[in-house]
Amino acid sequence: MAEQLREGNYSRFGASRLADGICFTFEGEKDSDCAIRLYEKRKNKDMSCAYRDIPVPKEFCIGAVRSVCVTGLDTAQYDYNYVIDQKVVVDPYARRIIGREKWADYSRRDVHYEVRSGFDFSEFDWKGDHCPEIPETDMVMYKLHVRGFTKDGGVTGRNKGTFAAVTEKIPYLKELGVTTVELMPAYEFEELIPPKHEEHPMDFEGWAPQAVAGYQMMQQKEYEEKEKELPGINYWGYGRGDYFAPKASYSSGSSPSAEMKEMIREMHAAGLECVMEMSFDAQVNPNYVVEVLRYWVLEYHVDGFHLLCSQTAVASVICDVLLRRTKIFALGFPAEAWEQAGGYPHLYVYNDDFLYAARKLINHQDGNLIEYLNQQKRQHPQIGFVNYFANNNGFTLADTFSYVTKHNEANGEGGADGNDWNYSVNCGVEGVSRKKKILQQRARLMKQAMAAVVFAQGVPLILSGDEFGNSQNGNNNAYGQDNRIGWVNWKQMDKNREYFTYVKDLLALRSKHPCMRSRVPMKMTDYQSFGMPDLSYHSAQAWNSEIYPSMQAVGEAYSGAYGNEPEDLYIGWNFSQSEMPLALPKVAAGKEWKTVFGMGVVSENNDRLQIEGGSVVVLVTAPGRLRREKKKQKECREQQNEEK
Numbered sequence: 031m032a033e034q035l036r037e038g039n040y041s042r043f044g045a046s047r048l049a050d051g052i053c054f055t056f057e058g059e060k061d062s063d064c065a066i067r068l069y070e071k072r073k074n075k076d077m078s079c080a081y082r083d084i085p086v087p088k089e090f091c092i093g094a095v096r097s098v099c100v101t102g103l104d105t106a107q108y109d110y111n112y113v114i115d116q117k118v119v120v121d122p123y124a125r126r127i128i129g130r131e132k133w134a135d136y137s138r139r140d141v142h143y144e145v146r147s148g149f150d151f152s153e154f155d156w157k158g159d160h161c162p163e164i165p166e167t168d169m170v171m172y173k174l175h176v177r178g179f180t181k182d183g184g185v186t187g188r189n190k191g192t193f194a195a196v197t198e199k200i201p202y203l204k205e206l207g208v209t210t211v212e213l214m215p216a217y218e219f220e221e222l223i224p225p226k227h228e229e230h231p232m233d234f235e236g237w238a239p240q241a242v243a244g245y246q247m248m249q250q251k252e253y254e255e256k257e258k259e260l261p262g263i264n265y266w267g268y269g270r271g272d273y274f275a276p277k278a279s280y281s282s283g284s285s286p287s288a289e290m291k292e293m294i295r296e297m298h299a300a301g302l303e304c305v306m307e308m309s310f311d312a313q314v315n316p317n318y319v320v321e322v323l324r325y326w327v328l329e330y331h332v333d334g335f336h337l338l339c340s341q342t343a344v345a346s347v348i349c350d351v352l353l354r355r356t357k358i359f360a361l362g363f364p365a366e367a368w369e370q371a372g373g374y375p376h377l378y379v380y381n382d383d384f385l386y387a388a389r390k391l392i393n394h395q396d397g398n399l400i401e402y403l404n405q406q407k408r409q410h411p412q413i414g415f416v417n418y419f420a421n422n423n424g425f426t427l428a429d430t431f432s433y434v435t436k437h438n439e440a441n442g443e444g445g446a447d448g449n450d451w452n453y454s455v456n457c458g459v460e461g462v463s464r465k466k467k468i469l470q471q472r473a474r475l476m477k478q479a480m481a482a483v484v485f486a487q488g489v490p491l492i493l494s495g496d497e498f499g500n501s502q503n504g505n506n507n508a509y510g511q512d513n514r515i516g517w518v519n520w521k522q523m524d525k526n527r528e529y530f531t532y533v534k535d536l537l538a539l540r541s542k543h544p545c546m547r548s549r550v551p552m553k554m555t556d557y558q559s560f561g562m563p564d565l566s567y568h569s570a571q572a573w574n575s576e577i578y579p580s581m582q583a584v585g586e587a588y589s590g591a592y593g594n595e596p597e598d599l600y601i602g603w604n605f606s607q608s609e610m611p612l613a614l615p616k617v618a619a620g621k622e623w624k625t626v627f628g629m630g631v632v633s634e635n636n637d638r639l640q641i642e643g644g645s646v647v648v649l650v651t652a653p654g655r656l657r658r659e660k661k662k663q664k665e666c667r668e669q670q671n672e673e674k
Contacts, residue, residue, distance in 0.1 A: 037090045038097030043321070044123025044274065045110065047151045051101035056112050056121065058096035060088055065113040066100065069146055079144070083113060109146035120272065121147040122318075126287065127218040127272050133177070133191075133279035134221055134263055134512065145220075148275075154291045159298050161333050163355065164209050166375060166414045166489060167547045170537055171305070172208040173422065174494035175266070176216050176280045177512070183520030192282040193293040200300050206497060206530075207537030210303040210357075210489075212336055214422065215267030216290070217308075218275040223262035223510070262442075265512040266422065268309040268338065273322040276330075294331055303333035305357060310339035316346035324352055333357060336380060348377060359416060370412055375549070377413045378489065384408075384417040388482045389430065389453035391582075391605050392475060398579040399605075403586075406486040407565065409551040415488035419479045420496055423449070425506045427479055427496040430454045431472045432461060437504030440515060448507030461504060474644045477532055478605075481628075481646040484536040485546060485601055494518050497533040499526040539627055539648065545593025546601075560591035561618070562598065572613035572637070582606040583641070587615050590651070597650040600639075602628075607643040614639055617651045624652040 038053040039046070046053045058064040065083040073079055086098045109128045112119045120127070126148030129138065137143065180195035184202075189195040196211075203211065267277075276286040283289055294304045306326060310319055319339060326332040334357030337344055344360045347353060348367055359380040367377055387405040391397030408415050420427040425436075434456045436448045457463075457471045476499065483490045494500070495518040502508050508516040523530060540547060545564075552565040568585035569575040577584060583606060588599040600623060602612045614623050614637050622636045628647035641647055 033084070033100055033102040035084070035087065035090075036099050036101070038099040040092050040095050040097045044121055044125070045147070045149060047105075048099060051099045052103050052105060052149075053097065053099045054086075054110075054112075055095065055097040056119075056123075057094055058086070058091070058112070058114050059094050060091040060096075062115050063113075064096050064115075066098070067111045067113050067118065068103075068108040069110065069144075071107060071109065079109075079146075105149040105151070109148050111144075111147055118144070120145060122272070123274050124148060124272060125150040125274050127275045127278060130218060130220070131278045131281075136222070136260065138222060139261070150275075150287055152285065152287060154288055156291075156295060156331065159295050159331055161331060161355075162298055162301055162303055163333075164301075164303055165549075166378075167544065167549050168541070169210050169303075169489045170208050170540075171210045171212055171416065171489055171491040172203060172206070172494060173212040173214070173307075173491060174518075175214045175422070175516070176277070178265070178517040179494055180518070180520075182514055182517035184518065189282045192280050193276075193286070193289045194282045197293045197296050200296055200302065203302065204300055206492075206534055207541065208302065208492075210305055210333070211297060212305040212307060212491070214307050215271060215309060216277055216280060216306060217267075218272035218277050219264065219267045219269065221264045221267065221279075221512075223264050225261055263510045263512045265516055266509045268509070270311060270314075271309070273308070273310075274325055291330055298331065303357070304331075305334040305336055305359065306332050307336040308338065310337075310343060312340045314339065314343065316340070316343040319343040320346050320350050320353070323347060323356070324350070327353065327356055334359065334376075336360075363413065368410065368413060373412075375412055375414065378416050379413060380416040382421075384415070384483075384486065384488075385419055385421070385424075386453065388419055388479065392479055392482070393430075393453055393455045394605075395453045395455075397582075397605070399581045399584060400577060400579045402482075403567065403577070403584070406482070407552050409487050409549065411549075411551065414549070416491050417483050417486040417488045418491040418493065419483050420493045421491075422493060423507070425452055425454055425504075426493060426500055426502055427476060428472070428499040428501050429504055429506070430479070431475045432456055432463075432501065433504035434460060435504075436506040437461075438507055440505060441507060441510060447509075448505075452506060471644070473529065476529065478603075478644055478646055480533055481536055484533075484540050485646075487547060487552070490537075490540070492533070495522070498523045498530045535627070543588070543590075543593065543597070543599050543650075544595055545588040545590050545599055548593060556589070558592070560589055562587070562589040562591070562615075564589050564592040566615070568613050568615060570611050570613055572615045575613070583610040583612055585612040585614070585639070597652070600649040602639050602641050602647045602649070604641040604643055604645050609640060609642050612639045612641060613637065614649070620654050621651045622654040623649045625649050 038055055040055060043055045054066050064086040067081050067083050069079040069081045086096050090096055090098050124147035127145060128148040129145035176196060177191040181191040185195045185198045276290040278286045281289045297304050323335055336359040345364050347358060355374050355376055357376050359378045361381050362379060363377055384405045387402045391402045433454055438445055438448045441447050457468045459468055499522050500518050502515050505515050554563055554565055556563045566587045567577050568587060583604045586601045590596055590598045604610050626648055629642050629645050
């Protein structure tokens, strides 16, 4: 059947399938010359594609939107783009991008190479899938780069660095205690960055024409030589993207959309959430941002988004009713969001405030105990907080205790890139060390740092690999390191399995005790008359001691009753390098404090704790010695009666 045109549907952007054709809707002024360029999938000998243009009649326009329905079009034979005033434009609503199936394919620099929009009307069997909607109090986040997570191990075979590989690692994430997976940009983006060329404009005044021509020929030759340089890599994927299409090079097969959907479906089946990090520059229309997020929620069942965008766009997102139960993470929110009452809590502040407070205190760099404690218990009735000690934009957790300064030489920017304020230490040796004393000190600090994240009241976030000491060799800005610097090194798992077990035990302990992860902000009083404040601080003396910024040891006592649990909880912190005492508050008759995690010694009179430097210890209330003896005697009498 010959192709025919009619006016399309202006309410749905992109290429959509109708009963009798394909509707193309895109931004284009009525005065502009617009066309649909159809590329034959078969390539010519020079790798170019034959194409033909279908002009869009000017009358098919409302406002600055053009829409045309093309009947009789076999989408299996074509890819497409738009042509607007002779400029070729990739559809910003394309569900698939053709031409980036291979990661960092340098043949894309060929003069005939053209990235194209692809049709994707495939259906997927979700098998009754629904979002888990994990409560904030139960959340444990884990941030990963789809390619880098498994490129250097973790899985075997051809799936390395793909959505399928992440699916394979779901049992590992469950074992660790993760509930919510955050993906760094997993939508389509251009990873090849053109070489940077310095241009020095010349003043040709007074030059002879022959000299000017000769210089310009020399410059042209030099430019052509520079064009042969290999481009850099946008490994992380930040910047403008093709937001409606999953990254094709993150797929192990021929259908990126199906592979990514299967990954999310299997996450949900295992009780995991999937959060996508989305990067939009300030020029992107906020309405477009909302459309993008809606699409991923409806089409891919995504549970949440970490937004890197303008506050105007954030304000638009949180007002959208369809996204009302989608978790939104951002640097901050407008005032009205903080003042709202009731409704499903789905907004989370995601910034470095906790990171700096914890690093400064643990590494003795102008640390402030009060600042740390305030960050640790920060909470709000409507808005949650994400806490982390390391993120992709900075040192890994292990590197924070192995390097004083950043080592970004491989980035090729002369050390000008990356954060200069790392609040890091090297424990005596910059980088790799075999000295037992230094390794022990680093291990102790790593344990204290992870405990600080896990025991904070907000949502803990772990950067992939930090659970077993992954290193980036001191690079704190590995945005272009598509290699073993930027990839997670799974060989470290074998070397540091003891630390992995420690992190797993930390998360299990957090899960067991709701009193330390309450969504209700701590009031530091016994407002329900349970006999003990919801949270109280203790130093060398219980109750009557005042906390000062310069102090380096503190005990936190949580009332179990405020978390609907039978046990009270005490966390002792010693951020100094020497042993220090902490007082234990008295407990109810028949109970005593019992150490359940970490290192520490409880004195016989059960009112004092001696804790080693750079350590954390956790105690819970348990039946006292006399009570245990009476219980044992009762059991013996009952057994004797049964024998009679």
